[in-house]
Amino acid sequence: MADVNRGNRPLSPHLTIYRPQLTSMTSIFVRVTGNALLLAAILIVWWLLAASTSKAYFDFANAVVTSWFGDLVFLGSLWALWYHTLGGLRHLIWDSGRGLEVSTAEKMGIAMIVGSLVLTLITIFLV
Numbered sequence: 001m002a003d004v005n006r007g008n009r010p011l012s013p014h015l016t017i018y019r020p021q022l023t024s025m026t027s028i029f030v031r032v033t034g035n036a037l038l039l040a041a042i043l044i045v046w047w048l049l050a051a052s053t054s055k056a057y058f059d060f061a062n063a064v065v066t067s068w069f070g071d072l073v074f075l076g077s078l079w080a081l082w083y084h085t086l087g088g089l090r091h092l093i094w095d096s097g098r099g100l101e102v103s104t105a106e107k108m109g110i111a112m113i114v115g116s117l118v119l120t121l122i123t124i125f126l127v
Contacts, residue, residue, distance in 0.1 A: 023102075026109040030087030033080035040077035043070065078123060083116035 043065060050061030064070055090108050093099045099108055 022109040023105045026087065026112055027091075030084055030091070033084045033087070036080050037077055037084065040073055043073055079116055079120040082119040082123070083112065086112045086115050
């Protein structure tokens with residue numbers, strides 16, 4: 001028979017009672033950084049296509065790539081690349097069945113965040 005209380009029951013946990021966990025947020029952000037890396041890839045491809053088109057168009061594209069906007073995109077992409085790489089390594093470790101305890105997984109999430117920042121700074125100063 002029909003359930004008269006169907007409209008009163010929640011179908012899934014509501015956002016107001018769900019507490020995001022570090023592991024879920026870092027995993028979601030791995031996907032976000034992977035997609036964000038496309039912006040730098042598009043900028044590089046556009047710059048290369050402009051180089052093969054004409055000098056005037058290349059000068060325009062080069063001005064954009066070497067501007068503060070280009071610097072910001074490439075700096076963010078450098079960090080995103082390190083973050084995405086460390087996230088991929090963390091997922092490979094998880095796929096092997098290791099590091100799945102809550103405390104270990106949270107330590108790995110913190111290590112991903114700190115490690116990506118440190119590796120970005122090392123890359124900036126070495127390159």
